[in-house]
Amino acid sequence: MGASQSTRKLSVDNENAVQLSPEALNRIQAQLTANQQQEQSTPPPQPPTQYSPPQYAPPPVYYDSQKRQDAAAEEAYWARRIENLKRAHEKINSGMQLEYEKTLKDANKLFDMVQADKIVNKLPPCQEEKAKVLECYSANPNKSLLCSVIVNQFNDCVCKSRIAAVSASS
Structure with a gap:
């Protein structure tokens, strides 16, 4: 009853299957054929004595250049955004500074008027x-x-x- 292995196959239709680009398919097929050729030409592997992490092929050159271009575009976007925000804050600060100076000037005028009035009123x-x-x-x-x-x-x-x-x- 549990001694023999079952050889059932199950197929599932997935409408949300991942679609790969032709370049990705070519890379995967090339890697699979390279692995098959390597397995055929090399003797069966000995059990490893130490754990070695799997080796992955480096990404193709166009992938790195695309990543660099994307990163550069993102960096430029954020630099522009920061500069725009700095300019907006400088406008706000200059407006606030002008309002502050105007209010200070008006307050000083009022204070001077009150002081002059006090001096006039100090005389008996x-x-x-x-x-x-x-x-x-x-x-x-x-x-x-x-x-x-x-x-x-x-x-x-x-x-x-x-x-x-x-x-x-x-």
């Missing part, structure tokens, strides 16, 4: 009226009532300045 109000009151008191040391009109003008100026400051802050 009614300096002219104050100078007139001091001059009047110096000219009339014992007659301060003669300066009452000038003092009232100074007082009115101070009140107006306070009102303006309160209305400006709200």
Whole structure:
């Protein structure tokens, strides 16, 4: 029951069979005939004492040149792509730099305006009226009532300045 070997053959129709080019078929046939001739001319092989990896024929020259051409084309494609991306990023960076400089310039203008406004506002109000009151008191040391009109003008100026400051802050 299991002593004799079976000699059945099985054939399968494969619609998705691999198709080879005529060059590949010629190479395979040439290699098969070379192997058959080599087997016929050489004595039967002795069992190897050490494992030796199988020897393969190098690919044909046109295969290597095609691979080199494909690699060179791919390298050129990616080099162009990288250069295009670099140029695009340089445009974006230059635009951002211009916007940054414009914004910085505008901010500095605003800052300078605020600083100038602070300097103007740092001076106490009614300096002219104050100078007139001091001059009047110096000219009339014992007659301060003669300066009452000038003092009232100074007082009115101070009140107006306070009102303006309160209305400006709200």
